Amino acid sequence: MSYVKIHERDNVHVDLESGHKYALCDIPKGESVIKYGYPIGVASECIKKGEHVHSHNLKTALSGTLDYTYSPCFENSKAKEPFTVMAYRRENGQVGIRNDVWIVNTVGCVNGISQKLSALTGVFCFTHPYGCSQLGGDHKRTQLILKGLINHPNASGVLVLGLGCENNNIAEMKKILGEVDGERVRFLNVQDCEDEIAEGVKIIRELQVKAELEKREPVPVSEIVIGMKCGGSDGFSGITANPLCGKITDSLVAMGGSAVLTEVPEMFGAEQLLMNRCVNKNVFFKTVDMINGFKEYFTSHGQPVSENPSPGNKAGGITTLEDKSLGCVQKGGTAPVTAVLTYGDTVKEKGLNLLNGPGNDIVACTNLTAAGCHIILFTTGRGTPLGAPVPTVKIATNTAIYEKKPHWMDFDAMTGNEEELWQFIKEVCEGRETCNEKNSYREIAIFKDGVTL
Numbered sequence: 423m424s425y426v427k428i429h430e431r432d433n434v435h436v437d438l439e440s441g442h443k444y445a446l447c448d449i450p451k452g453e454s455v456i457k458y459g460y461p462i463g464v465a466s467e468c469i470k471k472g473e474h475v476h477s478h479n480l481k482t483a484l485s486g487t488l489d490y491t492y493s494p495c496f497e498n499s500k501a502k503e504p505f506t507v508m509a510y511r512r513e514n515g516q517v518g519i520r521n522d523v524w525i526v527n528t529v530g531c532v533n534g535i536s537q538k539l540s541a542l543t544g545v546f547c548f549t550h551p552y553g554c555s556q557l558g559g560d561h562k563r564t565q566l567i568l569k570g571l572i573n574h575p576n577a578s579g580v581l582v583l584g585l586g587c588e589n590n591n592i593a594e595m596k597k598i599l600g601e602v603d604g605e606r607v608r609f610l611n612v613q614d615c616e617d618e619i620a621e622g623v624k625i626i627r628e629l630q631v632k633a634e635l636e637k638r639e640p641v642p643v644s645e646i647v648i649g650m651k652c653g654g655s656d657g658f659s660g661i662t663a664n665p666l667c668g669k670i671t672d673s674l675v676a677m678g679g680s681a682v683l684t685e686v687p688e689m690f691g692a693e694q695l696l697m698n699r700c701v702n703k704n705v706f707f708k709t710v711d712m713i714n715g716f717k718e719y720f721t722s723h724g725q726p727v728s729e730n731p732s733p734g735n736k737a738g739g740i741t742t743l744e745d746k747s748l749g750c751v752q753k754g755g756t757a758p759v760t761a762v763l764t765y766g767d768t769v770k771e772k773g774l775n776l777l778n779g780p781g782n783d784i785v786a787c788t789n790l791t792a793a794g795c796h797i798i799l800f801t802t803g804r805g806t807p808l809g810a811p812v813p814t815v816k817i818a819t820n821t822a823i824y825e826k827k828p829h830w831m832d833f834d835a836m837t838g839n840e841e842e843l844w845q846f847i848k849e850v851c852e853g854r855e856t857c858n859e860k861n862s863y864r865e866i867a868i869f870k871d872g873v874t875l
Contacts, residue, residue, distance in 0.1 A: 428661060429459035434475050441657020441739030441803070441820075443475040455480050458660060458752075460692070462745040475741070482728040482742040484690055486721055487714040492706045495698040497756040501676035502844070507646065507851040508638040510578070513603055517645045518575035519796045519851045521636050522546055523629045524811070525581045525622075526571050528595050529553030529588035532612055536583055539622045543630070545581075548811055548866045554588035555875035565590055565598045566766025567868050570792025572599060572607060573768070576812055578636050579606050579629030581622065586613030605632060638852070644678035646851060647769050649795030649812075650753035651684065653783040655731070656803025657739025658819040660749020663801035663835035666843060667817065668755030670799065671774060673840070675757040680769050682795055683754040684777040684786050686716040690727055691744030692751045696776065700759045708762035712778050719871065730781070734804045753801065765869065768794040783808050784867035791866070797850060805830055809858025811866065813850050816857055817843075832856050 425435040425444065433456045434443040443457065449469040454461035466481045473479070510518040525536045525547035533549040540547040548571065552564045568590075572580050584592040592609050599607075608625045612618035650667055652659055671681040689696060693713045700706040717727045730743045740746045760773030769775050779789040787810035790798055798810055803819035805827045817833045818824035824834040833846055850856055858864065 463742040484728040499672035506640040516575035520576040528584040553590040560872040578633035649790030649798040654804030663819040664752040667753040672755035685781040688750040692747040809863035
C-alpha cells in the first residue's frame, strides 16, 4: 500500500487505495489524532504505530456552542489572467449561463400540473411539497427560496404557477418578489381559468419565443458565481477534489469574483479557520452566530452536534465530523470571507461568501441556487446523480468512481488539475451540458424546521 501524509504536523497518514487512516506513531488514549494539521478527535484507546485509525479507536471532541476569538490571518492568492465567457446579459444587468424557461410553483398542490406543462413544452419545473399549511420561519423560508429561483438569471423566463387558495398564493408571493420584469416573469392561478393546461402552455410558448431572441456575449468571469458542495465524501475528498475546488475559489476571488461555501454542520471543528479569514469583526460575529445558531438547532432537537459522518462517509475512510469538516472547508481555499448569507439572501459581495444551511445535498444545492450561484462544483467520492436547477459539476475524488459512473461524473480530480477544471468550467458556462443536465436530473428541496398545519 502507498500512503500520503497531508500535513507535517499529522500523526496519521492516508492509504491511497482505501482512503483510510493509519497511525504514524503510538497515540496514547485521550491524545489528539492529527490530520490536515489539526485535531480530528481523540484516541478512545491506545493506538499503536501502523494501526488502522477509525471508529473503533477514534472519537469526536466536539460539544455544544463555543466562544471564539477573532485572530485575522490572510494569504494572498495568485491571480489567474482574467478571461471572459460567453453568457447572457439580462435586462437588469445580471448575467446568466443558461437560457432556460422555468416553472416555479407557489405550492405543492400544483406539482402535477407543473409536471404536465413541463412534459408538453420541454421547460423545466421544480416541484416541492410546501407553500401551504406552514407557519412562521418555514413559510417565510419557502417564499425566500422561491424568490431566489424566480429571480435567477439562468432563467430567461419564469412561469410562477399557483393554485389560488394557498397561504403562499400569488398575491402573497408578489409581495415578497417586489418589482419584477413582467415580460420575463408571468403568473398563473390555476383556479382562475377553465383550462389551466392550455393557458399554461400559451404563456410558456410566449416565454420561449422571448428566450430565442437572447444572445450570448462576452462577460468577465468575475461575474460568474460558483457554489461549492460535497456529498458522498470519502477519505480522498480532502486530498484531491476539495483542495482542487479551493484553488478555483482562490483564483476566482483573486480575479474579482465570488464563491459560496455552505453546509454549516460540516464546518464544525474547522470553523476557526474560516473565522480567522473574515475580513472584519462584523463578518466574524456573523460567522460565530451562524455556527452557534446551527449548533443550537441540533441541541434544541435533542441531537448531538457531532451526528455526522454518514455510513457512506465512514466506509470511505472519514471517522469524525472534525475529519469531515477539515476536508470540507478546503473547497473555500484560503480566500477572505467577505459575507455571511442566510436563506433567501443573494450574493452581493465579491470574495468567499458563507451560506447558512444544512449539509443535506438537495437542500444545500437549492440554497446555493437561490443565492444566485450560476454553477455548482459538487465533489463526491461515493458518487451521486443529484442535480440542482443550475449546472452541477460532479467532481470525482478518485478515479475508480469516475470510471465506474461516467454517466454521473464530469471530472476526475485524482488525475485532473486546476487549469483543466477551469477549462471545463468555461465550457459549461458557454453551454456544455453537465451529466445532471444530460440526464435531466434537476430538483429542489426547501429546509423545514417547524409545524405543519
